[in-house]
Amino acid sequence: MAGFFAGIGRFFGIILVLLGIAVFAIRLQHAGPYPMPEGGNLLGAILAFVLAAWFFRPFLRTGALSHILGWPAVLATPLVMFFTLFSTLGEMEEVIALSVMDPDGNPVTLRLWVVDRDGSAWTTMSDEKAITNGLDGSTGELLRNGETSCVVISRHDDQASVSTTHNQKYEKYAVHRLAVAIGVFPLEARDTSTAIRMDPCP
Numbered sequence: 001m002a003g004f005f006a007g008i009g010r011f012f013g014i015i016l017v018l019l020g021i022a023v024f025a026i027r028l029q030h031a032g033p034y035p036m037p038e039g040g041n042l043l044g045a046i047l048a049f050v051l052a053a054w055f056f057r058p059f060l061r062t063g064a065l066s067h068i069l070g071w072p073a074v075l076a077t078p079l080v081m082f083f084t085l086f087s088t089l090g091e092m093e094e095v096i097a098l099s100v101m102d103p104d105g106n107p108v109t110l111r112l113w114v115v116d117r118d119g120s121a122w123t124t125m126s127d128e129k130a131i132t133n134g135l136d137g138s139t140g141e142l143l144r145n146g147e148t149s150c151v152v153i154s155r156h157d158d159q160a161s162v163s164t165t166h167n168q169k170y171e172k173y174a175v176h177r178l179a180v181a182i183g184v185f186p187l188e189a190r191d192t193s194t195a196i197r198m199d200p201c202p
C-alpha cells in the first residue's frame with residue numbers, strides 16, 4: 001500500500017513539474033522578446049514546483065512536518081494545477097503586450113487577448129484595471145507578432161462597444177469559450193467591464 005501511495009505521489013509530482021515548466025515554455029512561441037511570467041502566473045508555477053518537491057521527497061511527508069503540510073498540500077494541488085494549466089492555455093493563442101505608464105509614472109506591461117475592428121485593436125477589462133493603469137487618452141507601445149508600434153489608447157464604456165468586443169474575444173479564443181463553459185468567465189460582459197481601443201499613433 002505504501003508503494004501505491006508513493007507511486008501516486010510521484011505521478012502528481014511529475015504532472016506538477018510539467019505544468020510549472022509549461023507556464024514558462026509556452027511563452028517561447030510568441031515572437032519578440034521573451035515575456036517572463038509575472039503575478040499569479042509566476043506564483044502558480046513556483047507553487048507547482050514546491051508541491052512537486054513535497055510529492056517527490058518522502059522525508060517531507062513523515063513526522064510532524066507531514067501533519068503541518070499534508071492536508072494543505074493535498075488541497076492546494078488541484079488549485080495549483082488548474083491555475084498553471086489555465087495560465088498555459090491562455091498563452092497558446094494570440095497574446096499582445098501593451099506597455100504604458102500608470103498614473104504614478106511607473107512602467108506597466110499588460111498581456112492581453114485582442115481582437116480587430118475598424119482598423120484598431122480592441123480588448124476588454126475591468127473598469128478598475130483600466131483606471132489603475134491609466135488606459136484612457138494615453139499612449140503606449142503595442143508588441144504584436146514580434147513588432148512594436150505606438151498606439152493611442154481610449155476607453156469606451158458604452159454597452160455596444162463592450163458587448164461587441166467581449167463577443168469577438170469569445171469567438172476568437174478557444175480558452176475564453178472554455179472559461180465560460182466552466183464558469184470562470186461570464187457569457188455576457190459584466191457591467192463593470194470597459195472596452196479598450198488601441199489606435200495607431202498619428
